[in-house]
Amino acid sequence: MQGKSLACEAIRRQSPMQRRDFARAAALFPFAGAAWAQTPAWPQRPxxxxxxxxxxxxxxxxxxxxxxxxxxxxxxxxxxxxxxxxxxxxxxxxxxxxxxxxxxxxxxxxxxxxxxxxxxxxxxxxxxxxxxxxxxxxxxPFVIAAASSFQAKDLAEVFAKAKAAPGTITIATEGPKTFSGMLADSVAQMGGVKFNHVPYTKATDAMQDVIGGRVQLVCLPDAALTAYLKAGQVRGLAISTAQRQADLANVPTLAETFPGFEYxxxxxxxxxxxxxxxxxxxxxxxxxxxxxxxxxxxxxxxxxxxxxxxxxxxxxxxxxxxxxxxxxxxxxxxxxxxx
Missing domain, CATH: 3.40.190.150 (Bordetella uptake gene, domain 1)
Structure with a gap:
């Protein structure tokens, strides 16, 4: 209490100008403290x-x-x-x-x-x-498609051809250990057959070979296939989503052949x-x-x-x-x- 009294006495002895300066500083101090404690808004740079x-x-x-x-x-x-x-x-x-x-x-x-x-x-x-x-x-989603000239209208017919002539069905993918390659192998395994991978680094090269009949099937993201599907250059056999997609409503899902499958x-x-x-x-x-x-x-x-x-x-x-x-x-x- 004695310290508080001495502080009050010191303030009373200040000149009016000093007291005004003290009041201004006291009023500003809380805002200055808040500014020091505030984290800069994010993002400050690109x-x-x-x-x-x-x-x-x-x-x-x-x-x-x-x-x-x-x-x-x-x-x-x-x-x-x-x-x-x-x-x-x-x-x-x-x-x-x-x-x-x-x-x-x-x-x-x-x-x-x-x-x-x-x-x-x-x-x-x-x-x-x-x-x-x-x-x-x-x-x-990924789509498995076939060239329009390939004589198989759905996955069941693809599997039948693969079983009748083992080792003859080729499929264009990004490689056997890539997403598209493992999807193709998963589908083949569930169908009881085996596909031969033809790996490509560019989707356009894969599509040229499929359309030209040098490769029978292709498995790639639907974004890479949609234009070819809509132009009738390839036939969609299955899409990897659980439900059919509005932009490819005529392409059945893999789940329609293998219930519960989504990839x-x-x-x-x-x-x-x-x-x-x-x-x-x-x-x-x-x-x-x-x-x-x-x-x-x-x-x-x-x-x-x-x-x-x-x-x-x-x-x-x-x-x-x-x-x-x-x-x-x-x-x-x-x-x-x-x-």
Missing amino acids: VKFILSQPAGAGPDILARYVADQLGKSWPQPIVIENRPGGQNVIGAQAAARSPADGYTFYYATTAAMVTNAFTFKALPYDPVKDFVPVRLVGRS TGWNGVFAPAGTPPDIVARVNRDLEAVLKQPEVTQRLLALGSIAEQKMSVPEFEAFMRGERERWAQVVKTLGITAE
Whole structure:
């Protein structure tokens, strides 16, 4: 109490001008303290999305569109950085080694975050430990199709031909240990047959050979096949989603032949491990707002991706756990060994 009395006495002895200055300082002090304690608003500078695919590839087109829409709600732009090569390894490694400061994200596909772990003996990144899931963007169906000249109107007739002449049915894929290759082998195994893979690095090259009759079947993302299907150059035999898709309503689902079967690729956003949780939550919420817009949904569908309109961070984490478990079973069933 004595200290308080001495302080009050000191204030009374100040001149009127000194007392006014003291009052002004006291009034300003709380605001100054709040400013010191406040975290700077995010983002303060451009945000980067790293991709494992080259510019112009399907995932790149999707990522640029999503980034453009997402950037409209942020005061800073989103920059796309393409790091292709090594079956997604180069881009994934670059993203994993980036600072976990909320300014670098990895726009990834199934291969980099799930299947690579089963097809490579060693990876320079850990899909589980090096990243945190942010938001699933969309799912990408795959289609199995045949050249219009190929004498099989559905999967049942394909299986019949393969059984009548074992080893003669060829299928264009991205390779036996890729998403499309493992889908093709899963379908063949369920049908009791075997397809011979003809691997391609470019979808356009694969389609030229299928249309020309040099390869009988093709298994690729529907975005790569839709134009050819609508032009009547190839015939859709099955799509990998659980339900038929509006833009390819005449193509039956694999589930119609094999009940319960669903096998889709996907694309999503991940952050380097250690990224602040509040920034991860913010990006998840902002992406959800974008993906709920009807015009965005329609555009993604045209690009071959079915927008995921609702998925929280915990839900995406659970989704990823399920994907790893599912793919572990697929790889085991097909007898695929890591190299």
